[in-house]
Amino acid sequence: MIVLATVADLRRQVAAWRAEGHRVALVPTMGALHEGHLALVRRARELAARVVVSIFVNPTQFGPNEDFAAYPRRHDADAQMLEATGAHGLYLPPLQAMYPEGFATTVSVAGVSEGLCGEVRPGHFAGVATVVTKLFLQAAPDVAVFGEKDYQQLQVIRRLVADLDIPLEVVGLPTVRDADGLALSSRNAYLTAAERTVASALPATLKAVAARLAAGGAVAEQLAWGREALLKAGFQSVDYLELRAAGDLAPQERLDRPARLLVAARLGKARLLDNIEVS
Amino acid sequence: MIVLATVADLRRQVAAWRAEGHRVALVPTMGALHEGHLALVRRARELAARVVVSIFVNPTQFGPNEDFAAYPRRHDADAQMLEATGAHGLYLPPLQAMYPEGFATTVSVAGVSEGLCGEVRPGHFAGVATVVTKLFLQAAPDVAVFGEKDYQQLQVIRRLVADLDIPLEVVGLPTVRDADGLALSSRNAYLTAAERTVASALPATLKAVAARLAAGGAVAEQLAWGREALLKAGFQSVDYLELRAAGDLAPQERLDRPARLLVAARLGKARLLDNIEVS
Numbered sequence: 001m002i003v004l005a006t007v008a009d010l011r012r013q014v015a016a017w018r019a020e021g022h023r024v025a026l027v028p029t030m031g032a033l034h035e036g037h038l039a040l041v042r043r044a045r046e047l048a049a050r051v052v053v054s055i056f057v058n059p060t061q062f063g064p065n066e067d068f069a070a071y072p073r074r075h076d077a078d079a080q081m082l083e084a085t086g087a088h089g090l091y092l093p094p095l096q097a098m099y100p101e102g103f104a105t106t107v108s109v110a111g112v113s114e115g116l117c118g119e120v121r122p123g124h125f126a127g128v129a130t131v132v133t134k135l136f137l138q139a140a141p142d143v144a145v146f147g148e149k150d151y152q153q154l155q156v157i158r159r160l161v162a163d164l165d166i167p168l169e170v171v172g173l174p175t176v177r178d179a180d181g182l183a184l185s186s187r188n189a190y191l192t193a194a195e196r197t198v199a200s201a202l203p204a205t206l207k208a209v210a211a212r213l214a215a216g217g218a219v220a221e222q223l224a225w226g227r228e229a230l231l232k233a234g235f236q237s238v239d240y241l242e243l244r245a246a247g248d249l250a251p252q253e254r255l256d257r258p259a260r261l262l263v264a265a266r267l268g269k270a271r272l273l274d275n276i277e278v279s
Numbered sequence: 280m281i282v283l284a285t286v287a288d289l290r291r292q293v294a295a296w297r298a299e300g301h302r303v304a305l306v307p308t309m310g311a312l313h314e315g316h317l318a319l320v321r322r323a324r325e326l327a328a329r330v331v332v333s334i335f336v337n338p339t340q341f342g343p344n345e346d347f348a349a350y351p352r353r354h355d356a357d358a359q360m361l362e363a364t365g366a367h368g369l370y371l372p373p374l375q376a377m378y379p380e381g382f383a384t385t386v387s388v389a390g391v392s393e394g395l396c397g398e399v400r401p402g403h404f405a406g407v408a409t410v411v412t413k414l415f416l417q418a419a420p421d422v423a424v425f426g427e428k429d430y431q432q433l434q435v436i437r438r439l440v441a442d443l444d445i446p447l448e449v450v451g452l453p454t455v456r457d458a459d460g461l462a463l464s465s466r467n468a469y470l471t472a473a474e475r476t477v478a479s480a481l482p483a484t485l486k487a488v489a490a491r492l493a494a495g496g497a498v499a500e501q502l503a504w505g506r507e508a509l510l511k512a513g514f515q516s517v518d519y520l521e522l523r524a525a526g527d528l529a530p531q532e533r534l535d536r537p538a539r540l541l542v543a544a545r546l547g548k549a550r551l552l553d554n555i556e557v558s
Contacts (some may be wrong), residue, residue, distance in 0.1 A: 165416045
C-alpha cells in the first residue's frame with residue numbers, strides 16, 4: 001500500500017494506475033477505522049482494480065462546540081487495517097494542503113441538506129460537500145464508496161455529484177452492525193460500558209417503529225412512541241426521529257412510497273446516528 | 280467546427296482529442312460574441328491544439344430584475360464567427376441539461392465575491408461560480424480563457440479553481456477596446472447612438488483617475504472626482520468606482536501595492552463595467 005501525502009503524488013499514482021488500464025475507487029474516511037470502513041474497502045475492491053482510501057478529519061464539517069479536537073486519530077492502526085484489507089493507496093492530506101491561506105470556496109446543497117443533521121449541525125453538510133468535492137477532484141476516481149450509516153450525507157453527495165457533473169459513480173453500502181444491532185461508528189468509542197448496553201436500544205427502536213409503520217400505524221404517533229422508547233431506554237435526548245422519502249429526503253406524513261426512518265440521539269458523550277429502510 | 284449539445288458528446292470529443300495527444304482549451308461565454316470573445320479564442324488556440332467555446336446564457340447569475348430575458352441571443356451569427364476564428368468545438372448545452380429538475384447545489388466564493396458587483400448583484404457570483412464549475416467538470420479542459428473585462432469574475436474563478444482543486448489552468452486576457460477606448464461588451468448593444476458617445480467617458484475617466492493616483496493623489500478624493508466626472512459626462516449613476524488590490528480585491532485606501540481600479544456605471548438600459556491596472 002502506497003502512502004500519498006500530496007495532491008500531486010495522488011494524481012500521479014491514479015494516472016499511473018489508469019494508464020495500466022485499471023479502474024480506480026476512492027473511499028473517503030475520517031480515519032478511526034472499524035469493520036464498517038473495511039466493508040467499504042472490500043466493496044471498492046470489487047468495483048475497481050485499485051482502491052485509494054483517504055483519511056482526513058475535516059474541520060469545516062465540525063461545529064464550534066463539536067468534537068473536532070477529540071475525534072479519534074490513530075493513523076498507524078488505520079494503515080495496518082487498510083493494508084490487511086487490500087487497499088492500494090492511503091491518501092493523508094495535511095490540513096494546510098486542503099485549506100491553504102486564503103481558501104474561500106464552499107459547496108452547498110439545498111433540499112437534502114435541510115432538516116435532520118442539517119438542522120442540528122448548521123454548516124455541517126456544506127463542510128462535507130466542500131471537502132468531498134475536493135477529494136473527488138483531487139483523486140478523480142471512477143467510483144467512490146460511502147456507507148448508508150450516514151444516510152443524509154450519502155444523499156447530499158449523490159446530489160452534488162449529479163449537479164456539478166463530477167464524472168464518477170457513487171455507491172452506497174448497507175450499514176455494518178455489531179451482534180446486538182448497533183451500527184458501527186468511530187464515535188461508539190465515546191461510550192462507557194454501561195452506555196454501550198443502552199445503545200442497542202437505538203437499532204431495536206428503529207426496527208420496532210418500522211414494523212409498527214409497516215403494519216399501518218399512524219406516522220406521527222409511532223414516531224412519538226419511538227422517541228419515548230429511546231428516552232426510557234436511557235438516551236439523554238433525541239435530536240430527531242423522522243420518516244423521510246428514501247431519495248430526496250422529503251418529510252413523509254404517510255408511508256406511501258419508499259421511505260427511510262432516521263434517528264440521531266445523545267448518550268453520554270456520543271451522538272449516535274442510525275437509519276433503516278421502511279416499506 | 281463540431282457542434283456539441285450534450286455532456287456525453289462533449290466528453291467523448293474532448294477525450295478523442297486528448298487521445299490524439301492534443302491539449303484542450305475551453306472558452307466559456309454567454310454568446311452575443313464580439314471581437315473580445317474572438318481574442319479569447321485566438322489566445323486559446325495558442326495555448327491548446329483544440330478549442331471548445333461554450334455558449335450558455337446562465338439564468339442563475341441574473342437577478343430577478345436583470346436582463347436575462349433581454350440578453351442578446353444570436354447563435355447562428357456566433358457559430359459563424361467562431362468557425363471563422365478557428366474554434367474546433369461549439370458547446371451549446373440546453374437549460375434542462377444544466378439545471379435538471381431537483382438541481383440543488385451552489386458553489387460560492389467568499390472574499391473576492393464581496394463588494395463591487397457582488398454587492399450590486401446579490402447571488403450573481405454564486406451563479407457564475409456554479410455554472411463555471413459545471414462547465415469545467417463537463418469539459419475537463421487543460422486550460423480555460425477569460426477576459427479581464429469582468430475582472431472580479433476572473434478572480435472568483437481563479438479562487439474556486441484553486442480551492443476545489445479543479446485540474447486546469449485559468450488564463451486571463453486584457454480587455455479588448457473600441458477605437459475610443461470603450462471595452463467591448465455584449466451589453467453595449469443596449470446603447471443608443473447618443474449613449475454610445477457618452478460611454479467613452481468610462482475608460483477615459485478610469486485613465487484619468489489612475490493617472491491622478493499614480494501621481495500621488497489621495498485615493499478617496501480621486502475616486503470622488505471620478506464619480507463626479509462620470510455623472511457630468513452623462514452617466515445616470517455610478518454603482519461603484521473603487522481601488523482594490525489586484526489579486527484578492529481587498530479594498531485599498533492607499534496605492535501601495537499592485538492595484539486595480541474598477542467601475543460599474545449605468546447609462547440608458549446598460550450597466551457598463553470596466554477596470555484598469557494602477558501602478
